[in-house]
Amino acid sequence: MKIDLNSDLGESFGRYTLGCDEKVVPLVTSVNAACGFHAGDPVVMKKTVLLARQAGISVGAHPGFADLQGFGRRNMNLSYEELQACVLYQLGALDAFVKAEGLKLAHVKPHGAMYNMAAKDSKMAEAICSAVQAYDPDLIILAQESGQLYQTAKKMGLRAAAEVFADRAYEEDGTLVARSKPGSMITDPEEALARVLRMIREGKVTAISGKDINVRADSVCVHGDGESALEFIRRIREQCEKENIILAPLREIV
Amino acid sequence: MKIDLNSDLGESFGRYTLGCDEKVVPLVTSVNAACGFHAGDPVVMKKTVLLARQAGISVGAHPGFADLQGFGRRNMNLSYEELQACVLYQLGALDAFVKAEGLKLAHVKPHGAMYNMAAKDSKMAEAICSAVQAYDPDLIILAQESGQLYQTAKKMGLRAAAEVFADRAYEEDGTLVARSKPGSMITDPEEALARVLRMIREGKVTAISGKDINVRADSVCVHGDGESALEFIRRIREQCEKENIILAPLREIV
Amino acid sequence: MKIDLNSDLGESFGRYTLGCDEKVVPLVTSVNAACGFHAGDPVVMKKTVLLARQAGISVGAHPGFADLQGFGRRNMNLSYEELQACVLYQLGALDAFVKAEGLKLAHVKPHGAMYNMAAKDSKMAEAICSAVQAYDPDLIILAQESGQLYQTAKKMGLRAAAEVFADRAYEEDGTLVARSKPGSMITDPEEALARVLRMIREGKVTAISGKDINVRADSVCVHGDGESALEFIRRIREQCEKENIILAPLREIV
């Protein structure tokens, strides 16, 4: 039994620092590196890829909308052609640093609003997948199994990996409960840990309605913003070790 | 005897159109495609590379400063690390579209202020060349032979091609006469044509001082903004054909 | 009987030129000047305001989303606070040039996606109106009478002027027929002219369904991109003169 731990990193920009990437990188198996549109700049991207290489972990692209002020979290309506080209651009830009470090780009996980919109909109999912396919058909799409992005990748013959969230409640259809609703966040670390481990072992989680649902877990999305977040990653690692769940990059899983 | 004709294209952006790329592409052998920093956006880049593929001509990256408002023509002081990362980023971004079209990126020619500053500043030249080397040591640097960028590329073991300008006067040291000085522009098309052909055939041009100087010509930089510019390219092509000078992409020349 | 003619101008940016502002300005009574977010830059804004002063016409702000690549035409989800601050910022920025020319800012008309979204979303309309109110409660909001922006301005006690479109078909509720639908554009200039004059004189227009609807016309939105557009403005002016309809800025109308 294998699981990947992925984290969104490289989100600093110029004079602005975000997250504690140096501390997170040694604890995860996959980095989703921002590509300069919603966060990250060329110097930050270089450093992020270097950190990943030094830790021997896998690097994926984390493309987002060209909206630094909104951190890529504001919905934007791009045409199919614009979205496809915008993803292709970011894949290449990040891959330049990956190639320069002698690594191989492993996966693609859209960021923020692009991720959320593509989960619901199969046309957007297709635009993203077609960019990935045109760039490198070996790349793995990382997304929730229940969403259009994962499903479209599968349909198009791309490799796809399913991610789960430790700190979020689920609807019965496998989507996340909107942050605006009560109970959307799992705030108790012990409960979050228990849920994650069950998702990994059994492929099941209790939805907010109380019903158990199936959920595919190839990777767990973890955060690295602050000490308690780091501590939570350490707890997952510890527990996985105890239960003989092997931490491994996506390439060894899907 | 072979010569390349290169032109800066793909400089439209969003709602804004610049140049008449469709008309220029069939007349040149190499495209320098803007990479989204000083001009160009992902959709424009996609179209530019497609045009080049359809015409069967060679594509190079035309990276510039991140200054859309100044069109990359305003000097900016970047650190070595910033410049290197900024070039690497743009190489990868453009190459994504090149790869997606099944082509291979051929050369790199910095734009505007980056080109001019790197011609005089060997540290900047080194930052640019190191980005090129890290990305793909097969790439050809396109620059004036008299400048630091060409010289540094050669020193670092990179392939370099020398470009000449039909419409500009030269100083005795092979640099261009500043646009602010009288006589800096060769405005008579016949004179420009004669100068270009002599540079190609003899490797010589008459400097503004009246003295003949040596100038290496692997490629002629031509413009495509307007009918008279297009007509000038046609004249060069005609004359080259008459004189058995073969038009060829940089890869076949250096 | 009075009518204002308004046009979106100042949409050039850096090296990129859009429209033929010099030719349009003498033909209209109100300029909607882009404020640097979706189009326009500080130098362009300065020139646009200067043109308006020289022609003795009225200047309004034309704020848009911070999306130069999409020309402010792509829907973006801003929070109430973000939208309010984004409009306030642009009002001040444009007004700096207006003040420097000794003029007084007259009106505000949001651009593109911001205009369209605010017509349907009363919260967005309120955010925009509250920015206008905070900046200068004397400013006139220019929008379609049928939309939320006009209605909200009225409710909040702001001055509002209603604009009509010569080249667009109307739904029965007074909104514009979506461009994607057949018949959305009035392509025959004679028909467009007749419709405009009827809207001015009678406050009526025939909706796409064939039914006559009421439509308030304080101002006609005219385009200036190309000779036929300019010719159309001249025709409106001519016809207005014949029918003793006086061309006047918004301030003299509402």
Place this chain on the structure above:
Amino acid sequence: MKIDLNSDLGESFGRYTLGCDEKVVPLVTSVNAACGFHAGDPVVMKKTVLLARQAGISVGAHPGFADLQGFGRRNMNLSYEELQACVLYQLGALDAFVKAEGLKLAHVKPHGAMYNMAAKDSKMAEAICSAVQAYDPDLIILAQESGQLYQTAKKMGLRAAAEVFADRAYEEDGTLVARSKPGSMITDPEEALARVLRMIREGKVTAISGKDINVRADSVCVHGDGESALEFIRRIREQCEKENIILAPLREIV
């Protein structure tokens, strides 16, 4: 005897937070608020002006180059017209928030590279001053007395206030010792405090050469990034109180 304490604030952007503005504002008499080009966004600007109003302190504009990635610290070559328009734009943008809070914009202090370049280049100083004059001739220019910006403001009949730096060494001509040189920073807080108080009381400071020079001190530039910086401001305030030096905004000083 009166002195102003000024601090560069409002430098957060979108998701990125910089400085601890809430803690600094109550300790100073003048805020230099970033205007969205090198730092700050409309929401941040609104908050910064609100903080200043609540603390009852004075607000000035802190315009910078349009270079968020470089935080306005990289030299950029703008034309006279571009610089003038770029400053005018930022003055208006910030003033929108100032007006909305019922305040009056008090002063202008360029940021980073614009400040440093204008200190040495009288043409740039003139472009900045002409923007200020066109916008509001009552505005105070805040700069070092030894530099071209202060001198040009005086020549043009504008009000100017002279600022001094507690933590920087001075050359004999009153300019700051370049950060790259040894001894450029005054790292001992006691020494920094003693130097500041002497500059306020006597208008003198010991240059790095050992020679005493004259230096006009209407305002002290203080930093707010971290607890030791805040502690240093508190020490200045304490000492000023002891010595009957009154803290006052620039308007009461020049």
